[in-house]
Structure formats: structure tokens, C-alpha cells
Amino acid sequence: MSDSTKYIFVTGGVTSSLGKGIISASLAKLLQARGYSVTIQKLDPYINIDPGTLNPYEHGECYVTNDGAETDLDLGHYERFLNVTTSQANNVTTGRIYQSVIEKERKGEFLGKTVQVIPHITDEIKRRIQILAQSGEYDFVITEIGGTVGDIESLPYIEAVRQMLWEKRNECLVIHLTLIPFLSAAGELKTKPTQHSVKSMLEVGVQPDILVCRTEHPLDETIRRKVALFCNVEETSVIESIDVDTIYEVPILMQKEKLDTEVLRKLNLPNDGDPELKEWKEFLKRLKEPKSEVKVGLVGKYIELKDSYKSISESFYHAGAANECKVDLKWIHSAKINDENIEEKLGDLDAILVAPGFGSRGIEGKIEAVKFARENGIPFLGICLGMQVAVIEYARNVIGWHDAHTTEIEHETTKPVIDLMEEQKSIKNLGGTMRLGAYDCELKEGTKVSEAYKTELIQERHRHRYEFNNAFLKDFEYNGMIATGKNPKTGLVEVVEIPAHPWFVGAQFHPEYKSTVEKPHPLFIAFVAATIKHKEKLAKRRSEMSK
Numbered sequence: 001m002s003d004s005t006k007y008i009f010v011t012g013g014v015t016s017s018l019g020k021g022i023i024s025a026s027l028a029k030l031l032q033a034r035g036y037s038v039t040i041q042k043l044d045p046y047i048n049i050d051p052g053t054l055n056p057y058e059h060g061e062c063y064v065t066n067d068g069a070e071t072d073l074d075l076g077h078y079e080r081f082l083n084v085t086t087s088q089a090n091n092v093t094t095g096r097i098y099q100s101v102i103e104k105e106r107k108g109e110f111l112g113k114t115v116q117v118i119p120h121i122t123d124e125i126k127r128r129i130q131i132l133a134q135s136g137e138y139d140f141v142i143t144e145i146g147g148t149v150g151d152i153e154s155l156p157y158i159e160a161v162r163q164m165l166w167e168k169r170n171e172c173l174v175i176h177l178t179l180i181p182f183l184s185a186a187g188e189l190k191t192k193p194t195q196h197s198v199k200s201m202l203e204v205g206v207q208p209d210i211l212v213c214r215t216e217h218p219l220d221e222t223i224r225r226k227v228a229l230f231c232n233v234e235e236t237s238v239i240e241s242i243d244v245d246t247i248y249e250v251p252i253l254m255q256k257e258k259l260d261t262e263v264l265r266k267l268n269l270p271n272d273g274d275p276e277l278k279e280w281k282e283f284l285k286r287l288k289e290p291k292s293e294v295k296v297g298l299v300g301k302y303i304e305l306k307d308s309y310k311s312i313s314e315s316f317y318h319a320g321a322a323n324e325c326k327v328d329l330k331w332i333h334s335a336k337i338n339d340e341n342i343e344e345k346l347g348d349l350d351a352i353l354v355a356p357g358f359g360s361r362g363i364e365g366k367i368e369a370v371k372f373a374r375e376n377g378i379p380f381l382g383i384c385l386g387m388q389v390a391v392i393e394y395a396r397n398v399i400g401w402h403d404a405h406t407t408e409i410e411h412e413t414t415k416p417v418i419d420l421m422e423e424q425k426s427i428k429n430l431g432g433t434m435r436l437g438a439y440d441c442e443l444k445e446g447t448k449v450s451e452a453y454k455t456e457l458i459q460e461r462h463r464h465r466y467e468f469n470n471a472f473l474k475d476f477e478y479n480g481m482i483a484t485g486k487n488p489k490t491g492l493v494e495v496v497e498i499p500a501h502p503w504f505v506g507a508q509f510h511p512e513y514k515s516t517v518e519k520p521h522p523l524f525i526a527f528v529a530a531t532i533k534h535k536e537k538l539a540k541r542r543s544e545m546s547k
């Protein structure tokens with residue numbers, strides 16, 4: 001640990017979606033692999049207090065941390081790359097900044113002064129950036145500024161960065177991520193958008209130290225020299241970030257481009273040896289050279305935007321690599337499934353996952369998907385709403401309670417098998433009021449989950465208001481669906497299983513938030529293993545039948 005924390009700011013220009021989160025996480029990984037302790041923070045320029053109230057179509061998945069913060073999905077990348085947990089302090093929005101400033105104003109803490117964007121909002125931004133350094137735990141705080149330079153809403157953040165660069169002269173660094181587009185008509189890479197975007201930074205007083213240039217084609221010496229000259233950066237500070245097949249290759253790519261050594265050099269830190277990335281490279285090898293392949297259906301209602309299920313798809317990559325198996329995800333829209341087309345939609349799958357979600361759209365399709373998996377012995381994992389629909393399906397089609405439902409959707413049901421949690425009944429505000437974050441769960445011995453986790457007590461993250469209604473637990477257990485994981489304090493059902501099925505697990509919690517490259521999630525590993533087994537069994541049966 002160094003005496004003073006270094007601050008690295010990552011900004012973006014030209015367009016959004018260039019992958020600032022992945023570049024930040026990759027740099028953090030390289031620094032971590034050199035023995036430094038690093039944390040990453042995302043500053044989001046929107047007015048919502050957090051993304052918890054946002055529709056996934058707006059911003060993709062809402063990621064949940066152990067401490068129950070509803071955060072930007074980039075925090076998921078940070079945890080998956082670094083294998084360290086993040087918290088509320090790692091994600092701050094404009095809404096939250098203004099909320100604290102306004103609360104202080106109401107308390108009279110500004111002593112009669114006019115409260116303004118500069119200095120009050122920028123001071124609050126700087127405070128939030130530096131909070132992470134206060135523990136003295138981190139050598140580096142990497143702060144990713146959401147949005148694109150030039151956006152009105154990003155201005156206070158860039159101004160806060162400018163002030164920090166001035167106040168902590170040798171301890172800060174700015175990395176600007178831009179795009180070098182290829183014009184196929186001209187057959188050329190074009191640097192002008194990058195020049196303009198650096199000019200926008202200069203207009204607000206910030207000179208980037210390093211440029212990371214996203215490109216579809218390699219940058220030759222001439223282009224690098226041109227970018228360096230027009231953007232006032234050294235040639236060695238023009239870093240190429242070429243498109244790759246998987247985000248997990250980016251740290252290796254950044255190492256080849258010497259992003260980490262450039263950062264260390266500019267911050268006057270020693271650069272001794274190469275980062276230790278042995279395990280990372282082994283993971284990549286397993287990911288890229290699988291020995292088998294399975295097809296898993298991801299049934300959800302936001303599948304037009306794959307980012308809505310980011311942590312789930314990443315968990316499959318991790319667990320696939322752990323099983324040396326390629327998981328081919330087939331994205332299936334739950335609203336388009338019905339009992340007539342079910343075979344056509346799900347018939348080619350080796351396993352089915354029903355995703356989390358809210359509200360009624362697509363719910364009957366999800367129930368059909370569960371029925372198909374249950375009746376055909378197809379490995380099944382239901383997450384949160386996916387678990388809740390598994391319970392509803394069992395109640396309707398096995399126990400025979402035809403109007404069984406969740407009260408989230410049907411208040412008048414005579415069998416509210418999923419019902420609002422007691423603690424939720426008096427809640428009026430929707431923002432930040434779900435059951436959020438990590439809770440203990442005790443697993444029953446001799447079950448699929450205890451086999452997967454190889455331990456009795458686990459902690460998993462939650463994000464829901466409704467729960468399994470314990471008034472019906474006896475009926476379920478009598479009929480063959482059992483609770484195999486429970487919260488030891490409250491008795492809330494966290495996991496259900498059907499022991500007579502080859503592999504059928506519904507989890508009220510979200511295992512996907514805890515899967516990392518270094519520690520693929522045990523439940524996903526077991527699910528993929530069961531899928532491989534199921535596929536092999538089917539193939540064997542088919543070949544025996546054809547003999």
C-alpha cells in the first residue's frame with residue numbers, strides 16, 4: 001500500500017458504448033496483478049438516485065452489491081474482473097449528489113451562502129471520489145465518468161476532475177477513450193472525431209494524459225503519430241483497443257499495448273516485472289478451447305437488450321469455462337412462448353433458465369417454459385421471478401390449484417403461493433425499498449444446492465418484494481417440491497427443488513451477481529455440469545435407439 005492514493009479518471013468521447021467499463025476494469029486488473037490494491041467507481045450523470053427504478057431497456061441490468069446498493073452494470077464487470085466486492089460508494093449518480101447537497105442546504109449547513117453548481121456540486125463530486133481513498137486501503141481509485149464528453153450533464157463531473165487535477169497534481173491521471181472509425185469508402189481510419197473530442201476536453205480545461213482508441217483495424221505508426229501530435233499526448237500514450245471476441249481478452253490486449261506501464265510511468269511509480277496473469281490466461285484458454293458445447297435457453301422479457309441479463313450471461317461464460325464447455329445461449333422472448341409453439345421454441349435446448357423480472361408481461365410464457373423443463377426432465381434454473389414462476393407452475397399443474405399466482409400480478413387468486421413479504425406491506429416508495437443485498441441462507445443436506453455449494457451456510461444477494469408463501473409449504477413438500485434453502489432467521493424460502501427431477505432448482509436470490517472469473521459461481525457450475533450430463537444421456541439414448 002502506498003502513502004497516497006492515486007486517482008485515475010476514465011472519460012469517453014465521440015460516442016457512447018465504447019466500453020469504458022471494460023477498459024477501467026482491465027487496467028484495474030493489470031494493476032491488481034502487479035500487487036496494487038485497486039477499486040473502481042462509476043459516476044453516472046443522470047438524475048435518478050440509482051438505477052433501481054430504471055427499466056432494463058434504459059440501462060441494462062441493475063446490479064446489486066452485498067450492501068444492497070442498486071447500481072450500474074459496470075460494477076458487475078469490476079467485481080467479475082477483480083474478484084473484490086464493491087459497495088454503494090462505488091456508484092454515484094447526479095441525483096444522489098444533488099440529494100446530499102440539498103439535504104445539507106435544508107440543514108442550513110451552507111451558512112447563508114448561495115448554493116451553486118460550482119463549488120457546491122463539484123465539491124460534493126470530489127468528496128464522493130475521495131471517500132473511497134479514506135480507508136487507506138487503495139493504491140488506486142479508478143473513476144469512470146459515465147456519458148460522453150460534451151454532454152451538458154457531464155460538465156460538472158469534468159469540472160470536478162479539472163479541479164482535482166489541479167489540487168492533486170502528481171496524483172491524478174486522465175485516460176480518454178475515443179473512437180477511430182474506419183471509412184470503408186475511403187479505405188481509411190479517421191482521427192478527426194478523436195481530435196474533436198480531445199478539443200472538447202480542452203475547452204473545459206482537461207488535457208487527457210493517455211488516449212485509448214477503439215478501432216476495428218490496427219493503428220499504424222502514422223496514425224499514432226498524428227493522434228499524438230494533434231491531441232498533445234506522447235506517442236506511447238496512444239493505446240490501440242481493437243475489437244476482440246470476448247471482453248476477457250481486453251486485459252491481455254491492454255498489457256500488450258502497455259497501458260499499465262504507461263500509467264505507472266506517468267504517475268512516477270516503479271514498473272518492475274510483468275503482472276501475474278497466469279490464472280486469467282488459463283481461464284481464457286478454457287473459454288476459447290472448450291471440449292463440449294451445450295445450448296441453454298435464457299427465457300426473459302427484456303431479451304432485445306442483452307445487457308438486461310449481463311451478469312447471467314457472464315456467469316455462464318465463467319461456469320462454461322470451469323466445465324471446459326461452450327455455453328451457447330439462446331435468447332427466448334417469454335411473451336412469444338405459448339403452449340402451441342413451445343416445442344418449436346424450446347425443443348432444441350439442453351437446459352432452460354428462466355430469468356428475473358417484474359410485472360405481468362410474458363409471465364404465462366415463463367410458466368410454460370418451466371412446465372416444459374419439468375415434464376421433459378430438462379435441467380432448469382429459475383432465478384428470482386424465475387423461481388417464483390416455477391412455484392406457480394407446480395401449484396397449477398402438479399398440485400392442481402388452477403388459479404395459483406403471485407399477488408404481484410393477481411390479487412384475487414385463491415392460492416397466493418407467492419405473496420408480498422410482511423416487511424413490504426407498509427412501503428409506499430418504490431426506489432431502494434426492495435429486499436436488497438446479501439442475506440444468509442441455510443441449505444438442506446443431500447440436495448442439489450448443497451452438492452453444488454459444498455457447504456451448509458451461504459450468503460447470496462437479493463432484489464425482490466415477493467416471496468414464497470410459507471402457508472402453502474406443507475402442500476408443496478407433500479407433492480414433491482421442497483424448500484432446500486431457507487433464511488435461518490426469518491424462515492423465508494430461498495431455494496426450491498424437485499428431487500424427482502434430474503436437476504430442477506429455483507433460487508429466490510441472484511447467484512449471477514457473485515460469479516467472477518476467479519470464482520465462477522457454484523450453482524452455475526453445477527447447472528452447466530448437469531446440462532452436459534443431460535445432453536450426453538440423450539445422445540446415448542438416441543444412439544441406442546438407432547442401433
Ligand code: GLN
Pocket residue numbers: 355356357358359383384385386408463464465466467
Ligand atoms: N418481481 C418479483 C419480486 O419483486 C421478482 C423480482 C426479481 O426477479 N428480481 O419479488
